[in-house]
Amino acid sequence: MAQKRPFNEGKRHFKKNKKQKASQVAEGSNEEVLLADVRRLLKQTTLTDDEAKDEKQLPEQHSELDLDIHSLSSTGDGLALRDGQVYVVPFAAPGDTITAKVYRHVQEESYSLADFVSVKKPSPHRTETPRCPYFTQCSGCQFQHLPYDYQLAHKKSIVEKAYINFSGLSVDKVPAVGDTIGSPLQYGYRTKLTPHFDGPPGGRRDKRQGKKVTWEDVPPIGFMLKGTRKTMDIEECPIGTESVQKGMKRERERVRRDIDQYQRGATLLLRESTERIKKERAGEVKQDNGANVLSGNGESAEDVVTEDVGEYERRKTCITDQKATSTEYVDDFRFDNPAGAFFQNNNSILPLVTQYIRDNILAPPHVDTNGNGTIKSRIKNMIDAYCGSGFFTIALSQTFSRSIGIDIAAQSITSARQNAMLNNLPDDSTQFIAADANNLFSAIPEGGFAPEETVVVIDPPRKGCDQGFIQQLLWYAPERICYVSCNVHTQARDVGWLVDGLDMADDEGLPLKVKGLYEIESLRGFDFFPQTGHVEGVAILRKKKAGAEVPEAVEQIDALNGSASTVEASGDGEAPAELFR
Ligand SMILES: C[S@@+](CC[C@H](N)C(=O)[O-])C[C@H]1O[C@@H](n2cnc3c(N)ncnc32)[C@H](O)[C@@H]1O
Structure with missing residues (x-):
């Protein structure tokens, strides 16, 4: 059960902007959401007033320690409370005892960030075998070790906590x-993935000097190593649909072959596209090599994933050109989009x-x-x-x-x-x-x-x-x-x-109170x-x-003298002209 993971050497996320104070975090950001959970858990600490006043003895950075995981945060991390400090560790389950390696203390908020190292005593909730060999390293998934019902119940608690x-x-x-x-x-669902690779370390300098960028080796192509800004090499991603996984394999091979044509790192697009063909026509639209006639994308037969859906056959392929058109069917509706544009995943x-x-x-x-x-x-x-x-x-x-x-x-x-x-x-x-x-x-x-x-x-x-x-x-x-x-x-x-x-x-910077409805x-x-x-x-x-x-009225408060003037709302949806120029 114990899973070892390498120590991350890349730069850490949550790196504090020098100008940014601890309390100034973007609204709805991961950091703000985590902070709310940390503060909630700290309220449960039983430190005496004297202990709380003492300077806390925190473990040295990069030291390992054992932690009992109390709960999951809304950011998907395990939270442990120890000596008045909250430890935030990914890939843990409530009820686990885990070994973690601390990499940053956020002293002003009494929490520390740590890498997951191994499971010492597994939680009874930890019942699933992760399908992905990169789980506990890749930053993409947090819950492959947890049963699906547990994930759904946790997500309900995320909504509850969000409103609280x-x-x-x-x-x-x-x-x-x-x-x-x-x-x-629950796997094989993502119709879009965007793996990437970083440029060579000296790449930017070479480019400025007008030299062609040289690659000593093919860089890792994949997703972020958890807690760092480094890309880790990922050969397959089991949450991608079958056609996206095929596309990932193909794109990785292509980049490895053509790496010298790149001057810097790049993000690759893998977007599923579906052709829906009436079953009685399905035979007509295959070329000799099995490629699709309708899309004109020229996929080979092994790139196409077929699904039998009622009176239709659905042929799924993976598009990698941002500007090409991808097609999705939802209910009986058809949606065409530039493959690189937003569509639900x-x-x-x-x-x-x-x-x-x-x-x-x-x-x-x-x-x-x-x-x-x-x-x-x-x-x-x-x-x-x-x-x-x-x-x-x-x-x-x-x-x-x-x-x-x-x-x-x-x-x-x-x-x-x-x-x-x-x-x-x-x-x-x-x-x-x-x-x-x-x-x-x-x-x-x-x-x-x-x-x-x-x-x-x-x-x-x-x-x-x-x-x-x-x-x-x-x-x-x-x-x-x-x-x-x-x-x-x-x-x-x-x-x-x-x-x-x-x-x-308001437009002039004066305070404006708008009533809820x-x-x-x-x-x-x-x-x-x-x-x-x-x-x-x-x-x-x-x-x-x-x-x-x-709304009976909107109060526009005169900031200078503190008196309130009111602007009548019509209530029929028409806003007073002075508020909507
Ligand atoms: C989460 S997507 C939702 C798209 C759509 N509802 C769907 O399900 O495909 C958010 C959309 O908001 C649009 N958007 C962002 N800022 C906007 C703004 N100030 N006014 C109007 N649309 C905006 C983006 O272009 C994007 O299409």
């Missing part, structure tokens, strides 16, 4: 978090996500109190903020009469429009606009999107939404909001604002990335009912 630590909401405003929805595939779970949203996005039907029968939801429209190439707009289009997708990336909007056409969605029902989400509501065409008939879907990048966007959303006041997020910590912060309001600055109907995680510490959060919010349904 980052939403700022009182417990009565946060509903019980639902069980995490698991991924149908785990196709197996996407139909569960879209179905969950379809089932929950509309207000549940209710019986009217006059006994006139069941009243259906009055919602007709969807606005998909941060829509990318139109995944949610298109996959949910049949639930709404009109949908509009908005994204800052013009290229994604071009793809979204093409995808709408590919899926036969008429222009008058499905539109896409290239705009910053911060100007979202001024970009919406006049008429037809009454807030009480509209839901807004939000799926922002990891950093979450800007305050300006949340302010606009509160002004617009849609009936319901579905917030999908790859970072439940920034999601919790943003949802906290939607519920309790936020204090921000929503209550959380449901919260749960989806396991987009099995074996890793990541969880995707889906929060459904509804507008508070009578009395608190619309």
Whole structure:
């Protein structure tokens, strides 16, 4: 059971910026999330006041020590508490006794970072045999030693802790978090991987001197060695789909062969692409060598992975050119994208996500109190903020009469429009606009999107939404909001604002208080990335009912004299002009 790992010599992550104080960490960053868990665990320390005052005797850097693992952090690391100091060690399980090698003390926050060395006494939870030979070295996966049910339960606790630590909401405003929805595939699910290799050590200097870069050897091609900035050589990655794994093998061989053509390090793209062919046509579209006629990518037969899905055969290949078009099918919808552009990475779970949203996005039907029968939801429209190439707009289009997708990336909007056409969605029902989400509501065409008939879907990048966007959303006041997020910590912060309001600055830098309008109907995680510490959060919010349904006012506080002036909110979604220039 004991697994030895080499000592890392590369530079460490978590290297503190000289100007950055301990308390100044990016919102929703790994470091901030870890810190919240460390502080929580430290509260359980039983040090006496005298002991706490004493200078702590911490183990020397690079020394080994044995630790009893107490719990897992939301960053996927094991946490141990010893002599008033928390030790953070990857690849551990609660209940393990492990040997770890300390490499950094963060004294001001009473925690230390350590490498995993070996298991001394295994936890009863440690029941799985990792499928990857690089597990405990590669930074990609954290949980291959833990059973899947345990991973899902842990991810539920990540969502719970995110709302406790980052939403700022009182417990009565946060509903019980639902069980995490698991991924149908727990290995072989990732449709995109991006292994990389570093340039030769003298490469930059050689280049400046106009010399051709010389490679003494082929560099390691793979992913980051855990806790360092060094790349480790990885021959295969079992979380990649079969076609991506084949592509990885091919690309590694190609780079090894052509290494002298590279002047520096590079990131390789491995993106699965699927062709769906009616079974009765499947025989026609193979060339003599087995290559696909439809894609024109010229793959050989052994590069193609075929799957039998109902009346179709699906042929999966791996694309390595960023600009080539990759195709994915989700439910019965087809999505084409430039292979290097964003698209969700785990196709197996996407139909569960879209179905969950379809089932929950509309207000549940209710019986009217006059006994006139069941009243259906009055919602007709969807606005998909941060829509990318139109995944949610298109996959949910049949639930709404009109949908509009908005994204800052013009290229994604071009793809979204093409995808709408590919899926036969008429222009008058499905539109896409290239705009910053911060100007979202001024970009919406006049008429037809009454807030009480509209839901807004939000799926922002990891950093979450800007305050300006949340302010606009509160002004617009849609009936319901579905917030999908790859970072439940920034999601919790943003949802906290939607519920309790936020204090921000207006255009002139004066303090502006915007009132919250929503209550959380449901919260749960989806396991987009099995074996890793990541969880995707889906929060459904509804507008508070009578009395608190619309914001009565937004208070604009005059910072100079401390008196508050109020700007009336119309409540019909129209923001006062002076706040939205
Ligand atoms: C996590 S992706 C979601 C994409 C899409 N919902 C999907 O599932 O494929 C986040 C998207 O937000 C977009 N984005 C980032 N900042 C934005 C902004 N300020 N306004 C509008 N879109 C933005 C990015 O271009 C990206 O497409």
